[in-house]
Amino acid sequence: MLEIMLFVVFPYVALAIGIVGTIYRYLTNQYSFTSLSSQFLENDLQFWGSTLWHYGILPTTFIHLGGFFLPKLMFIMHSTPETLYLAELAGKVLGIMALVGAGIMLYRRLTVSKIREITTPVDWIILSLLFGQVFFGLVLAFVYRWGATWFLHTATPWIDSLATFQPAPQYVTALPLAHKVHFLTGFLLFALMPFSRLVHIATFPLSYLWRRFQLVIWTRRKASS
Amino acid sequence: MKVRSQVSMVFHLDKCIGCHTCSIACKNIWTDREGAEYMWWNNVETKPGVGFPTQWEDQEKYHGGWELNDKPKNPELKLKLQNRLQTFGNLFSNPAMPTMDDYYEPWTYKYGDLFNSPLGDDQPTARPISRIDGKPIDIEAGPNWDDDLGGSNIYAVNDPLLATMSAEEKQRLFSIEQLFYFYMPRICNHCLNAACGAACPSGAIYKRAEDGVVLINQDKCRGWRMCVSACPYKKTYYNWSTGKSEKCILCYPRLESGQAPACFHSCVGRIRYLGVLLYDADQIEDALKVPDEQLVERQREMILDPHDPKVVAAAKESGIPDGVITAAQNSPVYRYVKEWELALPLHPEYRTLPMLFYVPPLLPVLNATGANGTQRVETDLFSSLENARVPVRYMSRTLAAGKDELVIKSYQKMIAVRIYKRAETVGDVTKEEADAALAKAGMTAEEAEAIYHLTSLPNYGERFVVPPYSREGDIEEVYDPQQRKAEMGFGKRQGPQRGL
Numbered sequence A: 001m002l003e004i005m006l007f008v009v010f011p012y013v014a015l016a017i018g019i020v021g022t023i024y025r026y027l028t029n030q031y032s033f034t035s036l037s038s039q040f041l042e043n044d045l046q047f048w049g050s051t052l053w054h055y056g057i058l059p060t061t062f063i064h065l066g067g068f069f070l071p072k073l074m075f076i077m078h079s080t081p082e083t084l085y086l087a088e089l090a091g092k093v094l095g096i097m098a099l100v101g102a103g104i105m106l107y108r109r110l111t112v113s114k115i116r117e118i119t120t121p122v123d124w125i126i127l128s129l130l131f132g133q134v135f136f137g138l139v140l141a142f143v144y145r146w147g148a149t150w151f152l153h154t155a156t157p158w159i160d161s162l163a164t165f166q167p168a169p170q171y172v173t174a175l176p177l178a179h180k181v182h183f184l185t186g187f188l189l190f191a192l193m194p195f196s197r198l199v200h201i202a203t204f205p206l207s208y209l210w211r212r213f214q215l216v217i218w219t220r221r222k223a224s225s
Numbered sequence B: 001m002k003v004r005s006q007v008s009m010v011f012h013l014d015k016c017i018g019c020h021t022c023s024i025a026c027k028n029i030w031t032d033r034e035g036a037e038y039m040w041w042n043n044v045e046t047k048p049g050v051g052f053p054t055q056w057e058d059q060e061k062y063h064g065g066w067e068l069n070d071k072p073k074n075p076e077l078k079l080k081l082q083n084r085l086q087t088f089g090n091l092f093s094n095p096a097m098p099t100m101d102d103y104y105e106p107w108t109y110k111y112g113d114l115f116n117s118p119l120g121d122d123q124p125t126a127r128p129i130s131r132i133d134g135k136p137i138d139i140e141a142g143p144n145w146d147d148d149l150g151g152s153n154i155y156a157v158n159d160p161l162l163a164t165m166s167a168e169e170k171q172r173l174f175s176i177e178q179l180f181y182f183y184m185p186r187i188c189n190h191c192l193n194a195a196c197g198a199a200c201p202s203g204a205i206y207k208r209a210e211d212g213v214v215l216i217n218q219d220k221c222r223g224w225r226m227c228v229s230a231c232p233y234k235k236t237y238y239n240w241s242t243g244k245s246e247k248c249i250l251c252y253p254r255l256e257s258g259q260a261p262a263c264f265h266s267c268v269g270r271i272r273y274l275g276v277l278l279y280d281a282d283q284i285e286d287a288l289k290v291p292d293e294q295l296v297e298r299q300r301e302m303i304l305d306p307h308d309p310k311v312v313a314a315a316k317e318s319g320i321p322d323g324v325i326t327a328a329q330n331s332p333v334y335r336y337v338k339e340w341e342l343a344l345p346l347h348p349e350y351r352t353l354p355m356l357f358y359v360p361p362l363l364p365v366l367n368a369t370g371a372n373g374t375q376r377v378e379t380d381l382f383s384s385l386e387n388a389r390v391p392v393r394y395m396s397r398t399l400a401a402g403k404d405e406l407v408i409k410s411y412q413k414m415i416a417v418r419i420y421k422r423a424e425t426v427g428d429v430t431k432e433e434a435d436a437a438l439a440k441a442g443m444t445a446e447e448a449e450a451i452y453h454l455t456s457l458p459n460y461g462e463r464f465v466v467p468p469y470s471r472e473g474d475i476e477e478v479y480d481p482q483q484r485k486a487e488m489g490f491g492k493r494q495g496p497q498r499g500l
């Protein structure tokens, strides 16, 4: 029963809260969508913390998503020992980058008084969870090696089963505790998105790649038409 | 021809007394909030000096404005900050981001200590504390720290514009007898080729087509801070509390109700003029793809004569209402910028096409003759221009991308006006001498008279020709201004609350 709660109900609820909550917040309070950057108040630690974090976590996230939704691609990558070794190495390096980045960000918030002043309780929760999440991810990577392989036979079918609405928690219930914590924290973070600064992910400014440089807007015509 | 209208500005620097009333008027209305204390949408700096934020003119440091590639055959404009792809690379930590140290740390005083200190032998004091973390601070900088050349050997010598001047010229600049300085009030230039908007990853910065006011949509801003770096004038500011960038809004709610912006309205020296300029938007790109020396002239060419029937017809076709065209015909800015060619744009070489123009100050030039108070007006005034090599060069670097002739031409006219009026009112200059001065400056007596009038005697309605408006939002009714003051004043009732 607990397993159904944790590995079927909770993921669905978390996803629903994350998606509906973020859309609701966007519709009702777009003003609050911002990265809440604090670079203005402190630049040096911010550079190392934020850069390492983002450059580590973004590829890591995409690799995870690839593992869920493009298992074919993953299979190809794992077809030879060399590529497998490379994938393992890349995962670890990126993970360590993210961990060090999150560590610096935590340290910065704790020690720089101006930054501490503008840190909200939610910020603390999110940052600690992210740090913990990456930490557990690295534990998995180092203790249970060749995760790139077992991932495809546990997490992937589980996520797949959730995505196709035929939940099959048995793929993951037998895994050790560290795995379960990592999975659940992942969904928890998703659920916390609308209640935290994480919403800035949802407004990643991709359209800057193609939009016109100068925007000239007729307020009157817009208002009347 | 694509005609657009721009509410533009002229600041007459000879008249600025450096009182900072404009800055305070603006602060009281718009930036008296947490996170915005350090912002001065209007600031007044002493020049030569480092300005606010410190050394904002040093684009090697801040990477503001646009750059032209060095292929004359195939000229192309690009942001000095970064290209589109680099923007994504720098999203997480902006390498050219000015920090609070480049501005100053806002502070207040612990006034409570004056009342609550225990009885003792010493007078209680109110210590300065940071308005960010409440800790005691040593005040080391402020928005006008080098006012009136205070500490000029520390501050003014670091003026980025001086880097290109010779040791001898610098020496002359700071020798006490010839000391020259002037005040430069600065607001957002509401540029035609705004670098702030081009750099914004979210596309939150836009120009209002009706009046050309450049605004940051507070709902769309995501706090990526690229505008702060990209604006070469450092006129967008990052609100450290709300996580949004903010800038001068040219008091558009005031404009929409027919009033001049607060800094204009309150200006003690009456140095400020506001009016519509019609310009040809099709020319924007080409006007910028020219060498530095041609920039001012090309910008003047873009500005259209609102009395020309062809222009009027084209303006109507482009959807510009009659009332705005009439306002353009009465615009004092048009006269200063185009008709008389007295006013020049600030640092045109940044290639943002700034629409705030400055009439260069004559005082430093007159001062440079070294014969203060004893000049023979008709002779010494003109020769002072030749003697004033240093101030002229400094001014041309500030207002004409280094082209001395433009500044000199403007000065010649102003000097001629003085001589002309002197002949008329004091009489120690002959009519012939006055006519000779006018001829040298290439102007008529009527023009001199008009310049004299608009410079010295203009009333409110002549200084500010606000075009007719319809309101962007019906915001003010039934709304207590005191309550509004604590909010964000961007046409939103919701306070500028920091998000979760």
Ligand code: SF4
Binding pocket: B187, B188, B189, B190, B191, B194, B195, B196, B197, B214, B230, B231, B232, B233, B234, B235, B236, B247, B352
């Ligand atoms: S001066 Fe104003 S319009 Fe021009 S780039 Fe700076 S903020 Fe933008």
Ligand code: SF4
Binding pocket: B015, B016, B017, B018, B019, B020, B021, B022, B023, B044, B183, B185, B266, B267, B268, B269, B270, B271
């Ligand atoms: S109020 Fe006018 S005179 Fe006073 S500093 Fe501002 S611009 Fe200059």
